[in-house]
Amino acid sequence: MEPPHLAYTDDIAGSAPAAGGRVEDYLELLKPRVMQLVVFTGFVGMLVAPGGINPVIGFVAILCIAIGAGASGALNMWYDADIDAIMSRTINRPIPAGRITRGEALGFGVTLSGFAVATLGLATNWLAAGLLAFTIFFYAVIYTMWLKRSTPQNIVIGGAAGSFPPMIGWVAVTGSISWDAVILFLIIFLWTPPHFWALALYKKGDYEAAGVPMLPNVAGERATQNQIVVYTVLLVLAAFGPVLTGLVGWFYAVPSAALGAVFAVLAFRVRFSEGVEMKRRARVLFTYSLFYLFVLFVALLADVGLIRWFGVL
Ligand code: HEM
Numbered sequence: 001m002e003p004p005h006l007a008y009t010d011d012i013a014g015s016a017p018a019a020g021g022r023v024e025d026y027l028e029l030l031k032p033r034v035m036q037l038v039v040f041t042g043f044v045g046m047l048v049a050p051g052g053i054n055p056v057i058g059f060v061a062i063l064c065i066a067i068g069a070g071a072s073g074a075l076n077m078w079y080d081a082d083i084d085a086i087m088s089r090t091i092n093r094p095i096p097a098g099r100i101t102r103g104e105a106l107g108f109g110v111t112l113s114g115f116a117v118a119t120l121g122l123a124t125n126w127l128a129a130g131l132l133a134f135t136i137f138f139y140a141v142i143y144t145m146w147l148k149r150s151t152p153q154n155i156v157i158g159g160a161a162g163s164f165p166p167m168i169g170w171v172a173v174t175g176s177i178s179w180d181a182v183i184l185f186l187i188i189f190l191w192t193p194p195h196f197w198a199l200a201l202y203k204k205g206d207y208e209a210a211g212v213p214m215l216p217n218v219a220g221e222r223a224t225q226n227q228i229v230v231y232t233v234l235l236v237l238a239a240f241g242p243v244l245t246g247l248v249g250w251f252y253a254v255p256s257a258a259l260g261a262v263f264a265v266l267a268f269r270v271r272f273s274e275g276v277e278m279k280r281r282a283r284v285l286f287t288y289s290l291f292y293l294f295v296l297f298v299a300l301l302a303d304v305g306l307i308r309w310f311g312v313l
């Protein structure tokens with residue numbers, strides 16, 4: 001099966017790839033660097049959910065989230081092989097580089113997705129499995145196949161996919177969706193635009209060349225800088241959500257405020273700059289966005305752990 005935009009040839013890198021890539025190539029299809037933070041947020045969602053989970057089942061659940069996330073990355077690379085072959089950042093991926101065929105990537109992604117969803121359902125519950133299936137579908141079909149090439153709001157709506165993992169982790173433990181799970185979703189949902197648009201500001205040329213309508217090329221740099229500031233402010237506010245619901249206390253609230261203040265300063269610094277300096281600041285903001293989300297979820301885990309497991313605070 002070929003996506004329509006790839007039907008013209010199976011020969012992206014210039015020579016038809018030999019069937020059967022190496023193990024490293026298949027691992028690269030899973031987008032491991034991006035997915036490790038995705039999986040970490042799912043892990044934290046699972047650990048902070050009330051009630052606790054058997055460690056073996058918990059381990060299986062995290063493995064399923066990791067495999068499902070990786071599978072969705074493989075499906076993304078299957079569909080996006082044509083634009084990955086154009087952008088400098090992605091040209092060496094296994095399909096455009098000719099190390100794996102699109103058919104192999106598709107088969108790999110579909111098989112792993114089915115395995116991850118079925119195993120999660122059997123190990124925990126079918127609501128968690130349904131959410132995992134929906135997340136894979138959302139990233140592969142709604143974001144990759146539809147929104148990415150059709151609207152500059154692609155990552156705002158499509159970002160929902162990356163926001164589900166903590167909710168999946170939570171539901172794997174509790175079997176239901178609560179406000180706290182929705183707030184964890186919301187935090188990543190609001191974090192995604194500044195995370196991605198910062199990168200898009202300094203990789204604008206790549207997206208232009210590939211014809212992908214990312215916000216900086218469609219609405220311009222100033223509009224993107226403004227949107228980054230708006231989403232950052234909303235994110236910093238939403239990050240206090242778990243304090244308001246009583247999930248966590250000051251041990252989370254203090255780092256959250258400090259992390260948020262730095263995020264806001266960096267976003268405003270991008271807003272009030274231009275040219276090469278703006279690109280440099282956007283790169284700093286992108287890197288910081290990764291640090292922010294990681295440390296915020298560490299703080300969440302530490303606060304819940306100190307209260308629930310060690311009886312401190
Ligand atoms: C629609 C939502 C998202 C978009 C469009 C997006 C886009 C990107 C892009 C284009 C990169 C550069 C990747 C590369 O260099 O090949 C990146 C890097 C990264 N993203 Fe995102 N991202 C999204 C959501 C997320 C989420 C939800 C997480 C984790 C919770 C995440 C974590 C990361 C990490 C850890 C990296 C750095 C990877 C590295 O070190 O190479 N992203 N993101």
Ligand SMILES: CC(C)=CCC/C(C)=C/CC/C(C)=C/COP(=O)(O)OP(=O)(O)O
Pocket residue numbers: 031034038065068069070072076080090132135136139148161162163165
């Ligand atoms: C549990 C589960 C299924 C989780 C999935 C999480 C998820 C959707 C993460 C999205 C992260 C990501 C790599 C976006 C890249 O956008 P892109 O594909 O436009 O970037 P690219 O240009 O690097 O391919």
